[in-house]
Amino acid sequence: MASIVDTRGKPCPQPVILTRKVLLKFQAATTIVDNEISRHNVTRMAKKNGFTVRAEEREDGIYLHIHARKDPASSSIKKIPDPAQTVSPGDTVLSVQDEFMGSGDKDLGRILIRGFFHTLAESIDDPSLIPDKIVFYNVGVKLVSEDSPILSDLKMLEDQGVDILSCGICIGHFGLKDRIGVGIISNMYDIAEILLSAGKVINL
Structure with a gap:
């Protein structure tokens, strides 16, 4: 029987952390969440590490039934790799915490950040100007919304292999x-793992 991980009412990233601890030990878990962002984060973590996830919506929460995927030899996953292992030594990570660039005049800052990301998008042939990952948090997550002034530039960067991640609790x-x-x-x-394991972090 899978262990029950009740994360209802717990803020990000507790649902992921608690589920990961149980999976490392038991290779199966039923995690109960109470919002779509936690559902998304737990599901993504589990699937990324080779687990199957079946969601069951009940009146008291969303039950995520997680089990190890079997290989042809019926052996299960022995260890979940840390998220930090997805960051290569020397990776450049761009950290974006606001919707404008620099301090002072915010209108000018919005112009600057549009110019900055447009420059990156137009420089895809120069690897030295392209980050490996871009992390958005706090007010910065507004820049990944559908009406973002830099949406087309971010999509171009993503198409070129740049990983773009946004803080779920901020969203x-x-x-x-x-x-x-x-x-x-x-x-x-x-x-946290991405920022602490990067070769270089650039804060806007």
Whole structure:
């Protein structure tokens, strides 16, 4: 029987952390969440590490039934790799915490950040100017919304292999869950690992 991981009422990234701990030990879990962002984050973590996930919606929450996927020899996964292992040594990570660039005049800052990302998108032939990952959090998550002034530039970067991640709790705070135009919704566990394991972090 799978262990029950009740994460209802727990903020990001607790649902991911608690589920991961149980999966490392038992290779199966039923995680109960109470919102779509937690459902997304737990499901993504589990599937990324080779587990199957079946969601069951009940009146008291969303039950995520997680089990190890069997290989042809019927052997199960022995270990879940840390999210940090997805960051190669020397990776350049761009950290974006606001919707404008620099301090001072915000209108000017919005012009600057549009110019910055447009420059990156137009420089895809020069690897030295392209980050490996871009992480958006706090007010910065507004830049990945469907009406973002830099949406087309971010899509160009994503098409070239740049990973774009946004803080799930921030997305929920600003009511953007159904308005994300690019990248994936992540969680603070993954974001912390990415920032701390990067070769270089550039803060805007």
